[in-house]
Amino acid sequence: MSATAGPTPLLRDPRRGLVAGVLAGLARRTGIDAVLLRVAFVVVAVATGGLALLAYLIVWAALPAAEGGSAPLTRFGRVARSPGGWRVAIGAALLTLSALLAFRELGIWWSDALVWPVVLAAFGAALLWGRWQRGGVGEAEADALPGSEAAHPRPSPDAGHAVSRVAEQYSGIFGVLLVIGAALLFLSSNHILGGLRDAALTGVVVVVAVALILAPFLWRLGRNLAAERAERIRSQERAQLAAHLHDSVLQTLTLMQKRAGDPREVSALARRQERELRDWLAGGGDREGAASLASALRSAADAIEDDHRVAIELVIVGDSELDAAAEAVLGAAREALLNAAKHAPDSGPIRAYAELGPAGIELFVRDRGSGFDPAGVAPDRRGVRESIVGRMDRAGGRAEIRSGPDSGTEVGLFIERDPGSRDGSE
């Protein structure tokens, strides 16, 4: 046998094994002949009334295979911690209970006073072991400290994660209770509890006294840990803020210094940065992949500002989903902004105001350019006639254009919504 005891870890060897490779792995690890181990195992199994079979099962579950991969118990632990894993865990517990009850009915049984406490203790120990392996005991304790939840808000606040968090926090406590219950059940079943009652009472009194003595210290320790965690989180937030300011504001300021000779471009850069910063402060984040009319309008205004080097002052009240009616308003508004940018680029900022709500949308685009006569627009010019007025008509809304020489232009877009038929097409 080439394998000798030493640094070789204990692994199952299913390729050389007869059943699951536990004894083959043990033989490889210890250097003892596998046949000898199997004979010894059969003898022990008979002598213990089958108890060794249970031990075999436990070792199989706990050992990873030599070919690679994790132990069945570890894989089960991963499944049990995944979303929906509580069903797997409870289901496995029920299947185990079913198997035990079947053994009991078949007479392959040792004693109620032994098996049930062992089963309870095994489940409790498994819970505690899993909790300890994840390194979560300290975290759970810290979470239980006063103020720690407020200081450490967690992501993904959906119901599934909340349930997982609760299960995570209480699995350790439940494991402890299971082990204690198993011990009490064992003692009670074997009529040992009566004799131990006085000693147990003494122990409880001592524990309570020590807890009372140490309580202030533990409380202060807990508060210090919570404060330290809160300070760490504040420090991370400061670092994030600094990184964002560096990536956005400082870069824009540098760009503005380089383009100081072009006031229009500097103004556009400043306004775009201002909007981005306001969005970020309001928690809007990036506007990539706009899903609402408000964000789509902002994106359109940004794009026109960048393309035409004009300033657009956009004020939006409320928001709306980007359905067919909103798409029509968006298209018409974009055309109105584009016209203003093209025909009144040097007449001050273009102003746009939008009220978005479930009952309807109102949007105004105003510039202080030289204006035009809406009735005098040539028939072949389709910008205002089709892209604004026609588009709004087809969507069931209307567009009003007020313009005159030297009085600027105001385009008003109006559409009312029927809450029951939002899917009207343009």
Next chain:
Amino acid sequence: MRFDPVSLASGAAIAALGALLLFDSAGTVDVSLGWMAVALTGAVGAILVLSGLLGRNGRHD
């Protein structure tokens, strides 16, 4: 119509339990309380495990 293995297995398990009770009532088989507990816990456990494992793939969660 979408094939739902969890519903199918759950239905089969419940039907099997029902058949067991039926045979017991008819006197064809004599099912003790202990064996009924075995069947019940086994069926519920199997359904939960199956549901949890398939739910991990996003089909039931």
